[in-house]
Amino acid sequence: MNIGIVGGGQLGRMLAQAGAPLDMRFTFLDPSTQACAAIHGVHLCAEWDDEEAHQALIEASDVITFEFENVSTMALTQLAEQRPAFPPAKALETARDRGAEKSLFQSLDIAIAPIALIESQDDLDRAVAEIGLPAVLKTRTLGYDGKGQKVLRSADDVPGSVAELGDVPLILEGFIDFDHEVSAIAVRGRDGEVRVWPLSRNEHRQGILHRAEPQPDHPLYARAADYATRVLDALEYVGVMAFEFFVTRDGELLANEIAPRVHNSGHWSIEGATTSQFENHLRAVAGLPLGDTTRLVPCAMLNIIGAFPDRDAVLNIAGARLHDYDKAPRPGRKIGHVTVLAPDEATLAERVTAVEALLVNDLG
Numbered sequence: 590m591n592i593g594i595v596g597g598g599q600l601g602r603m604l605a606q607a608g609a610p611l612d613m614r615f616t617f618l619d620p621s622t623q624a625c626a627a628i629h630g631v632h633l634c635a636e637w638d639d640e641e642a643h644q645a646l647i648e649a650s651d652v653i654t655f656e657f658e659n660v661s662t663m664a665l666t667q668l669a670e671q672r673p674a675f676p677p678a679k680a681l682e683t684a685r686d687r688g689a690e691k692s693l694f695q696s697l698d699i700a701i702a703p704i705a706l707i708e709s710q711d712d713l714d715r716a717v718a719e720i721g722l723p724a725v726l727k728t729r730t731l732g733y734d735g736k737g738q739k740v741l742r743s744a745d746d747v748p749g750s751v752a753e754l755g756d757v758p759l760i761l762e763g764f765i766d767f768d769h770e771v772s773a774i775a776v777r778g779r780d781g782e783v784r785v786w787p788l789s790r791n792e793h794r795q796g797i798l799h800r801a802e803p804q805p806d807h808p809l810y811a812r813a814a815d816y817a818t819r820v821l822d823a824l825e826y827v828g829v830m831a832f833e834f835f836v837t838r839d840g841e842l843l844a845n846e847i848a849p850r851v852h853n854s855g856h857w858s859i860e861g862a863t864t865s866q867f868e869n870h871l872r873a874v875a876g877l878p879l880g881d882t883t884r885l886v887p888c889a890m891l892n893i894i895g896a897f898p899d900r901d902a903v904l905n906i907a908g909a910r911l912h913d914y915d916k917a918p919r920p921g922r923k924i925g926h927v928t929v930l931a932p933d934e935a936t937l938a939e940r941v942t943a944v945e946a947l948l949v950n951d952l953g
């Protein structure tokens with residue numbers, strides 16, 4: 590089967606790696622000449638809205654999917670008119686606007702932090718009076734890895750904040766003093782079947798994911814899976830979607846955001862689950878039966894950010910599986926990851942410590 594992917598970064602690269610055993614062939618649309626997925630298929634190097642490239646992608650593909658969510662509505666419509674295209678446009682459009690995303694959560698009775706939509710400094714002043722401080726001010730669109738955000742800790746931080754974030758539509762969220770963060774990676778098939786991997790416990794550093802570890806016995810799994818299913822069904826979603834949550838000190842689950850694609854916190858599933866998020870995404874969009882999402886062994890994933898560790902030293906650690914995305918190192922840029930596997934939790938902790946000691950991450 591021929592799969593067209595809009596986006597040719599590391600997520601596209603890992604999708605293609607997962608599709609190879611299923612004899613899937615890939616074509617990527619990505620404006621970057623450095624698109625790191627390109628070695629696994631045909632690379633259409635053109636702007637996201639380039640109509641000729643869309644036509645070429647359509648001709649090369651039986652089905653089209655996305656690893657990049659900021660595609661124009663025009664492009665989504667054009668592609669979806671001529672080929673099955675998943676996830677649906679409605680889902681991509683909802684996920685790329687924090688306002689639309691939060692109102693979907695509210696309409697489905699999914700608990701979230703207090704929020705207010707902000708268009709001006711006046712709006713912000715009113716919202717701060719209502720929500721209180723500390724709070725987090727975020728751009729509604731285009732933010733990732735904590736970019737386009739400002740934590741307002743005291744009244745001094747409030748004046749000028751709207752201009753500082755670029756005078757674009759913003760959202761103010763109450764600051765959640767969470768116990769920890771988890772994500773649920775879920776997949777929905779064309780027939781509506783939903784499967785959810787074990788929750789991943791996630792640790793961020795400077796807003797960037799550092800470590801993700803699946804927790805098969807997490808007490809909030811059923812709640813998270815229920816929330817995920819509500820969203821997936823409401824959007825008539827097909828493919829993998831990621832749900833990020835805060836777990837409060839009272840053990841409450843609050844939805845933070847969704848990502849309409851395979852997700853960094855699900856990379857452990859390549860070696861650590863019976864079926865990886867990448868394979869199940871492909872199975873879903875291709876209309877194939879979904880695979881089992883059980884964790885196979887204790888494992889954890891560590892990101893390689895900004896600078897690469899000594900490869901041989903990583904490879905010498907038992908249970909460490911190295912993924913090099915072939916991306917030029919830049920501060921704050923995700924250029925690889927290591928999944929650490931172990932027969933038991935104690936050995937996992939030792940091996941994770943050993944890998945962490947080798948990381949030379951540069952978060953920028």
Ligand code: ATP
Pocket residue numbers: 702725732733734735736762763764765766767770793796833845846
């Ligand atoms: P991603 O790279 O996951 O898409 P993002 O840039 O979209 O990230 P968020 O997930 O909204 O940003 O925020 C990044 C991190 O900042 C969160 O994982 C969390 O650690 C922290 N954070 C965000 N919002 C809040 C909040 N309301 N209260 C407390 N911490 C928060």
Ligand code: MG
Pocket residue numbers: 732733734846
């Ligand atoms: Mg995000």
Ligand code: MG
Pocket residue numbers: 833846
């Ligand atoms: Mg996030």
